[in-house]
Amino acid sequence: MTARDPSLPRAIRPRARGALSNEAGRFEPARHEAFDDGWHLPEDERLLRTEIRHERPRSALAYNRSPDLPFDRSVNPYRGCEHGCIYCFARPSHAWLNLSPGLDFETRLIARPGIGAVLNRELRAKGYKVAPIALGTNTDPYQPIEAQHRVMREVLEVLHAFRHPTAITTKGTLIGRDLDLLAPMAAQGLLRVGISITTLDPDLARRLEPRAPSPARRLQAIRTLSDAGIPVRTMVAPVIPGLTDHQIEPILEAVAGAGAVAASWIMLRLPLEVAPLFRAWVEHHHPDRAAKILARIRDIHGGRDYDPAFGRRMRGMGIWSDLIARRFQLATARHGLDRPQPRLRCDLFRPPPRIGDQLSLF
Known part of the structure; x- marks a missing residue:
C-alpha cells in the first residue's frame, strides 16, 4: 500500500476509505511525500479517523447558472463527505479549503451549524423570488455525521416552515429520520427526493462508496419514502462504462419494485x-480491467478523461454514450419510470410570522 500512497505516513491505515492517497490540491505550492528515513524505530499504527470542524456560515444559498442543471440555487450543510465515493465530482472543491481532494475530502469534514438561521434571513429578504432549492448537489446532506450534527435537519425545518419547494439528492438512509417534515411537504407538492444507486453489487459498492449505505439499504429507503407518500426518483449515477453499465436494467427493475416513480x-x-x-x-x-475501463471513459469524453463542456459533461458523446442512453430509455419505459413528474409548487411560499410581527387579517 505504501507504494501507492506516497503522501501518507507509513503508520496511517486508511481503512474503509475511497481514495488511495492524499495528494495536495491544485492550489498548494508544495507537495508532501512520506519516505523511509532509515531509522528503524517502531511506529504505532493508527487508523485514519474522521475529523470534524465547524464553520460559521455567512450565507446559505449558493446560486448557479449551469444550463445542465434543473435548479439555480442550492444549500450545502457540509463540506467534504464521509461516504468517500471515489468518483465524486465534488472532491476538487476541497482544494479551495487548502485540503486534499483525496483522503482529506472524506476525513476532514466541515459542518455548518447555524446555517438554518442564515437561510431564514435570506428567504425573508424583500427581493427574494421563490424557486426550488436543491440539497445534496455537492456533498451528501445525510452523510454519517448528520446523525450527530443535525445541520440538514436545521435546513429542513426552515424550508418546511416557509413552505418552500425542495429537491433532495442523497445516498443516506438517515433521511428516514425526517419523515415528520418530508411527508407533509410532499403532500403539498413541495418535495421530491432522489436516491442515488450506482450498483446492486454490495462488494463493488463497498469499494466504490466505502461508507455509504449498501444498495439493499438504499432500496429499503426508497420503499420507506414511497410508503410515506414521498415521490422518489432514482439516479443511476454515475454510470461507469466497463464497470457498472451492465447493471442499468437490473437497477431500474429493482427501484421500480421498491416504489420509485422516475429515474435519471x-x-x-x-x-x-x-x-x-x-x-x-x-x-x-480492477487491474485486469483497468485499461479497458479507462479507454472506454476516454472514448466517451472525446479522447480525454473528462470533457467539461455544457451539454456533454453529464452524458459524454459517441457510440457508447448513445448506447447507454438508448438502453436507459427502453428500460425506464418498460418499468414506468419515464413519466413526467409535476413541477414543485412555488405558490405556497410564505415566510412564517416572527415574534412581534403584525398578523394579517386575511
Whole structure:
C-alpha cells in the first residue's frame, strides 16, 4: 500500500476509505511525500479517523447558472463527505479549503451549524423570488455525521416552515429520520427526493462508496419514502462504462419494485483531481480491467478523461454514450419510470410570522 500512497505516513491505515492517497490540491505550492528515513524505530499504527470542524456560515444559498442543471440555487450543510465515493465530482472543491481532494475530502469534514438561521434571513429578504432549492448537489446532506450534527435537519425545518419547494439528492438512509417534515411537504407538492444507486453489487459498492449505505439499504429507503407518500426518483449515477453499465436494467427493475416513480442517469465525470484518484483506484481494485475501463471513459469524453463542456459533461458523446442512453430509455419505459413528474409548487411560499410581527387579517 505504501507504494501507492506516497503522501501518507507509513503508520496511517486508511481503512474503509475511497481514495488511495492524499495528494495536495491544485492550489498548494508544495507537495508532501512520506519516505523511509532509515531509522528503524517502531511506529504505532493508527487508523485514519474522521475529523470534524465547524464553520460559521455567512450565507446559505449558493446560486448557479449551469444550463445542465434543473435548479439555480442550492444549500450545502457540509463540506467534504464521509461516504468517500471515489468518483465524486465534488472532491476538487476541497482544494479551495487548502485540503486534499483525496483522503482529506472524506476525513476532514466541515459542518455548518447555524446555517438554518442564515437561510431564514435570506428567504425573508424583500427581493427574494421563490424557486426550488436543491440539497445534496455537492456533498451528501445525510452523510454519517448528520446523525450527530443535525445541520440538514436545521435546513429542513426552515424550508418546511416557509413552505418552500425542495429537491433532495442523497445516498443516506438517515433521511428516514425526517419523515415528520418530508411527508407533509410532499403532500403539498413541495418535495421530491432522489436516491442515488450506482450498483446492486454490495462488494463493488463497498469499494466504490466505502461508507455509504449498501444498495439493499438504499432500496429499503426508497420503499420507506414511497410508503410515506414521498415521490422518489432514482439516479443511476454515475454510470461507469466497463464497470457498472451492465447493471442499468437490473437497477431500474429493482427501484421500480421498491416504489420509485422516475429515474435519471449521469455518466461518470472526472474533473481535475478526480481523474488521477479514479485511475489509481481502478488500477488497484480492477487491474485486469483497468485499461479497458479507462479507454472506454476516454472514448466517451472525446479522447480525454473528462470533457467539461455544457451539454456533454453529464452524458459524454459517441457510440457508447448513445448506447447507454438508448438502453436507459427502453428500460425506464418498460418499468414506468419515464413519466413526467409535476413541477414543485412555488405558490405556497410564505415566510412564517416572527415574534412581534403584525398578523394579517386575511
